[in-house]
Amino acid sequence: MTETVLRYAAFTDPDRADAAAGGNPAGIVLHASGLGDAAMQAIAAEVGYAETAFVTEPAVDGDPRHSRLRFFSPVAEVPFCGHATVATAVALAGRDGTGTVTFETNVGAITITTRATDAGTTASFTSVDPRAAILDPGVLGTLLGLLGVTAEALHPDYPPRLAYAGNWHPVIVFADQAGFDAFTFDPAAMRALMDAQGWAGTVTTLVPTGAAEFEARNLFPVGTITEDPATGSAAASVGGYLRELGLVAPPARVVIRQGRHVGRPSLLLVDVPAVGGIVVSGTAVDIA
Incomplete structure (x- = not known):
């Protein structure tokens, strides 16, 4: 595995002293535009988390806060993954600053807002119509x-x-x-x-x-x-x-x-x- 894979836990409980030991781990590949399906699947299998998120297009229509995101479990592509969405948004906030971003996913566009709080960086995504x-x-x-x-x-x-x-x-x-x-x-x-x-x-x-x-x-x-x-x-x-x-x-x-x-x-x-x-x-x- 040569691509850089970040590892974040999402939905941690900030009230717990051991918050980092909770939440759901997700892999994140921020630079996946050159990866094909088989390569992404192989990386997700090697990471072994429930899902790994791949930023396959970092600036849709030239907008640096509009990305295309795909999700793979260790065995198959998943249409949408909430915890990996939150993890990716927080990782991007650490790099680019907090605010609102849009992720194009296989189920449609997802808007997600990050903000700095006393508990750390919090992310909120709005789902497609349920x-x-x-x-x-x-x-x-x-x-x-x-x-x-x-x-x-x-x-x-x-x-x-x-x-x-x-x-x-x-x-x-x-x-x-x-x-x-x-x-x-x-x-x-x-x-x-x-x-x-x-x-x-x-x-x-x-x-x-x-x-x-x-x-x-x-x-x-x-x-x-x-x-x-x-x-x-x-x-x-x-x-x-x-x-x-x-x-x-x-x-x-x-x-x-x-x-x-x-x-x-x-x-x-x-x-x-x-x-x-x-x-x-x-x-x-x-x-x-």
Whole structure:
């Protein structure tokens, strides 16, 4: 691997003394205009993180704050990745200064704003317009079977859905913390289901922990990874899901904590406007 790869953790929890040990690691290649698909895939596989972001065009139409970004997991290209978007924006802010930038992605243009705070550099991206769809009952039954639970384990106020804000995520909400903490799954079987359904993102499971607060486990079996420590695209999808079903009254802020089950505690802040894209915010730190 000859290209320079930066390594940042996104959605770290600034209230933790060991913040850099949390969040979701992402690789970043800021100079990828000369790389083909096979080279980017090889780099992502060698890095081994859930995703690596590649800046394939650093100045779209000559604008230095307008870049083209692609994302690769260790095994395939991913249409959109929230944590790698945040990580790349923070890395660029360190080089070029904070402010607003636009990333052209495979799902459309993403606007992201960075700012300096007492907790470090924070980035906020606005997703594409979210939408939700019914989760086929047969597919839901298969998914619950892989988790080793029945429909009785789910929260009656939060019906299962497919939610989209750049990637499609099945959203499953547990009724209680014990059931949420206890479920297990076979990574290979889960990956087979995800591939069969075309779910490029994560399987999103949640449990309510307070008013407009949730803990999340996002299942993403790829390589040695089974669960994602922090998932920005899923957080945006959850915001759209909550708005679509009338479970929050916009404008609303939703707090999502994730990563405890894989030893990398993370914090994602989700702002849900009355219309349009969902805004997801978090910090990112250099972990190289």
